[in-house]
Amino acid sequence: PSEGLFHIIKAMFKDAWSQKTKQASTLITNTQNQIGKVDKQIEQLLDRIVDASSPSVISTYERRIEKLERDKLIIAEKLHTHTQPQHTFDEMFELAITFLSKPQKLWASGKIQLQHLVLKLVFADRLAYCRNEGLRTPKTTIPFSMLGAISGKKEEMVIAQGFEPWTY
Secondary structure (H helix, E strand, O other), X not given: OOHHHHHHHHXXXXXXXXXXXXXXXXXXXXXXXXXXXXXXXXXXXXXXXXXXXXXHHHHHHHHHHHHHHHHXXXXXXHHHHOOOOOOOHHHHHHHHHHHHHOHHHHHHOOOHHHHHHHHHHHEOOOOOEEOOOEEXXXXXXXXXXXXXXXXXXXXXXXOOOOOOOOOO
């Protein structure tokens, strides 16, 4: 992308990053509040158990406490999975732009795992081959499709002649 487009894209992604960060912090706060509510319910049931004298009522309270403990573990797992990102925006954006600007660098490394990764990141589907017509025009992933549409250039993946020998 051009320099101006690069700055616009960076601003857009930075805004989206900050929105996601705010959503994550709100979700963490809500999850912590849910854990507090569950703890309060457990305390109330424990107080009722102390006052109860019937074994059937006590067993019902115990089952309810077990259910609340399971719910609390599920909520705590949600809290654990919605933590803040491990890297800064600038680190992640730099890595993504480096790949988007020159995916052939990874391809040229010669490592089969990286080449497989490039194929998965660049093309939306498997590369299609027609016996009579050769390689079909592949669908690219959303980032490459958007960059192609924004840049306004109409480029093709391969030239029409010279890719394969002519068959008669």
